[in-house]
Amino acid sequence: xxxxxxxxxxxxxxxxxxxxxxxxxxxxxxxxxxxxxxxxxxxxxxxxxxxxxxxxxxxxxxxxxxxxxxxxxxxxxxxxxxxxxxxxxxxxxxxxxxxxxxxxxxxxxxxxxxxxxxxxxxxxxxxxxxxxxxxxxxxxxxxxxxxxxxxxxxxxxxxxxxxxxxxxxxxxxxxxxxxxxxxxxxxxxxxxxxxxxxxxxxxxxxxxxxxxxxxxxxxxxxxxxxxxxxxxxxxxxxxxxxxxxxxxxxxxxxxxxxxxxxxxxxxxxxxxxxxxxxxxxxxxxxxxxxxxxxxxxxxxxxxxxx
Numbered sequence: 001x002x003x004x005x006x007x008x009x010x011x012x013x014x015x016x017x018x019x020x021x022x023x024x025x026x027x028x029x030x031x032x033x034x035x036x037x038x039x040x041x042x043x044x045x046x047x048x049x050x051x052x053x054x055x056x057x058x059x060x061x062x063x064x065x066x067x068x069x070x071x072x073x074x075x076x077x078x079x080x081x082x083x084x085x086x087x088x089x090x091x092x093x094x095x096x097x098x099x100x101x102x103x104x105x106x107x108x109x110x111x112x113x114x115x116x117x118x119x120x121x122x123x124x125x126x127x128x129x130x131x132x133x134x135x136x137x138x139x140x141x142x143x144x145x146x147x148x149x150x151x152x153x154x155x156x157x158x159x160x161x162x163x164x165x166x167x168x169x170x171x172x173x174x175x176x177x178x179x180x181x182x183x184x185x186x187x188x189x190x191x192x193x194x195x196x197x198x199x200x201x202x203x204x205x206x207x208x209x210x211x212x213x214x215x216x217x218x219x220x221x222x223x224x225x226x227x228x229x230x231x232x233x234x235x236x237x238x239x240x241x242x243x244x245x246x247x248x249x250x251x252x253x254x255x256x257x258x259x260x261x262x263x264x265x266x267x268x269x270x271x272x273x274x275x276x277x278x279x280x281x282x283x284x285x286x287x288x289x290x291x292x293x294x295x296x297x298x299x300x301x302x303x304x305x306x
Contacts, residue, residue, distance in 0.1 A: 063087070063275035070271050086275035096276065098250075099257030103280075106168060106243075106253055107236040110175040114183050114232035115225050117176070122187035123213055127199060140181040148178065152245055159246060166248025174246055175236040183228035190224040191217060226291050234284055254280050 062070055063086055064079040090096055125133060155177070159170040194217065202212040218225065240255040247253060252260075258280070262273040 059274050059277060062271055063278045065271055067269075067271050086271040087279065089269070089272040090276040090279050093261060096254070096257050096261055099252050099254045100280070102168075102247070102251055103237055103253040104283075106171050106175070106247075106251075107233045109168065109172045110179065110236035111229040111233040113172060113176050114179040115229045118180050118183035118187055118228055119218060119221075119225060120213070121180070121184040122191050123217055125184070126188045126191040127196070137185075140184065144181050148241065151177070152242060155242075156245060165246065166251060168251060170246045171243060171251060171253070172236075174242045175232070175239060179228075179232040179235050183231060186228055186231075187221060187224050190221045194220055223293075230287065230291060233287070237280075237284060 061077070061079055064082040064084075065076075066081055066083050066085075069076060069080060125137060152174075155170075155174050156165070159165045159167075159173075164170040164173075198216055198220075199212055202216050207215065237253075238255060239253070240259065243253040244256045244259075247256065258273060258276050262269045262276065
């Protein structure tokens with residue numbers, strides 16, 4: 001086999017594993033084509049897309065409306081007198097800006113930990129055979145069936161017993177608990193499609209298992225890693241229940257801060273809340289647009305085994 005051919009004396013060292021890795025990287029996700037749609041199919045998809053965007057439009061319209069227009073009996077469909085006053089309520093609140101920083105720290109840490117651990121797990125489950133491997137995968141699936149609130153009680157007691165309650169560590173570990181199974185199975189589906197010859201070629205080159213993972217496997221599955229990271233980031237950024245319970249007053253994330261700032265007993269400042277929601281959703285929208293190519297190819301590659 002060409003990949004396993006010994007090097008001839010006196011010739012410069014070659015990198016067959018890296019060359020094969022680059023060739024395989026171009027093939028990940030290729031060959032997957034969307035089904036052909038007729039005119040009625042396009043019309044139906046367009047109608048569904050518009051219906052799905054309606055709440056987004058209502059969010060933006062409310063964010064730029066005056067409070068009197070929002071609660072008027074004949075509320076207009078468009079902002080008749082657009083205003084930025086609702087956005088100032090977010091940037092003038094130090095507690096919300098602090099919560100924004102907390103969300104950035106927690107979400108970034110969750111994405112990094114989830115990608116690293118799920119990548120290691122996926123590589124182990126895909127390319128190694130050992131006792132208990134199938135039991136681990138079944139346990140992951142069963143864990144996904146449990147309600148989050150039920151696991152929250154267990155996590156709360158565990159973190160309280162070891163003194164991690166109301167810390168960044170507790171929140172990051174809790175979020176990672178729920179992002180790991182899906183991320184690991186997504187990456188496993190991609191790694192299953194990688195030829196075993198790539199791994200063997202790396203070993204012939206003298207690479208350790210760790211070097212093979214970080215220098216061959218991870219570069220090949222970059223779209224999947226980006227997809228797993230985005231999923232973990234969005235999960236941590238938008239969670240309310242776990243952040244409200246496990247994070248103390250100084251570690252509250254944005255969903256908790258928005259709830260306490262604008263929703264009160266018997267009343268809610270909807271225009272300011274919608275404006276703050278627009279501000280907090282912009283990082284996710286920008287990240288998705290910037291990484292959309294990796295996100296789509298990662299989902300496609302993870303859904304199809306080679």
